[in-house]
Amino acid sequence: QPQLEESGPGLVKPSETLSLTCTVSGDSIGSSKYYWNWIRQSPEKGLEWIGTVHHSGNTIYNPSLDSRVTLSVDSSKNQLSLSLRSVTAADTAMYYCARGVRYWGQGTLVTVSS
Amino acid sequence: DIQMTQSPSSLSASVGDRVTITCRASQDINNYLAWLQQKPGKAPKCLIYSASTLHDGVPSKFSGSGSGTDFTLTINSLQPEDFASYYCQQYKSYPHTFGQGTKLDI
Numbered sequence: 001q002p003q004l005e006e007s008g009p010g011l012v013k014p015s016e017t018l019s020l021t022c023t024v025s026g027d028s029i030g031s032s033k034y035y036w037n038w039i040r041q042s043p044e045k046g047l048e049w050i051g052t053v054h055h056s057g058n059t060i061y062n063p064s065l066d067s068r069v070t071l072s073v074d075s076s077k078n079q080l081s082l083s084l085r086s087v088t089a090a091d092t093a094m095y096y097c098a099r100g101v102r103y104w105g106q107g108t109l110v111t112v113s114s
Numbered sequence: 115d116i117q118m119t120q121s122p123s124s125l126s127a128s129v130g131d132r133v134t135i136t137c138r139a140s141q142d143i144n145n146y147l148a149w150l151q152q153k154p155g156k157a158p159k160c161l162i163y164s165a166s167t168l169h170d171g172v173p174s175k176f177s178g179s180g181s182g183t184d185f186t187l188t189i190n191s192l193q194p195e196d197f198a199s200y201y202c203q204q205y206k207s208y209p210h211t212f213g214q215g216t217k218l219d220i
Contacts, residue, residue: 001170037210041158046212046214046215047158047201047203047212047215048212049209049210049211049212052208052210060208062208062209063209064209094157096157096158100163100205101148101160101163101203101205102148102160102163102169102170103160104157104158104159104160105157106156106157107157
């Protein structure tokens with residue numbers, strides 16, 4: 001079964017770009033039939049789906065974040081990436097990557113603060 | 115967006131009890147529903163997908179049922195490790211959406 005591990009800076013300044021990586025083991029993203037999801041969780045909003053990416057390049061974003069988010073895949077490194085621009089305090093959350101709905105990473109906490 | 119409504123929001127039970135949590139979708143999602151368990155400070159874990167299929171390694175004390183708009187998660191013979199928060203998630207259409215959660219405590 002796949003294992004996923006999120007990583008990235010725990011603190012981001014307002015108006016800057018949040019960049020996270022999800023490293024996958026136990027599955028090859030480049031040959032996987034699965035879609036990969038990013039989800040975040042905060043006390044204020046609960047669980048919120050950010051978007052979905054496939055190694056083919058197909059992406060689908062939550063309309064609430066569409067203008068600020070980019071998801072991508074690096075098959076050579078077996079990694080997923082998330083980029084969220086112009087962050088505010090409302091983007092403070094635990095960020096998770098997941099394969100479909102069944103396999104989740106342990107999450108990484110991102111705080112937006114100056 | 116499809117709204118997912120869970121009930122109850124919180125539930126108190128005792129070791130050995132059987133409990134049922136319900137989830138209602140604002141429109142038909144067929145069986146594209148997952149149930150997640152989350153313990154404090156931990157990531158959500160999938161218990162059930164496709165409304166009624168147990169995820170790998172999940173004990174059979176957990177069961178899911180339903181289709182369309184109404185779904186239930188049943189937990190038999192509660193043990194101390196089962197006291198956690200539970201969420202439903204629909205993945206029939208984008209954006210995927212989650213219920214607000216049910217906190218199960220002793």
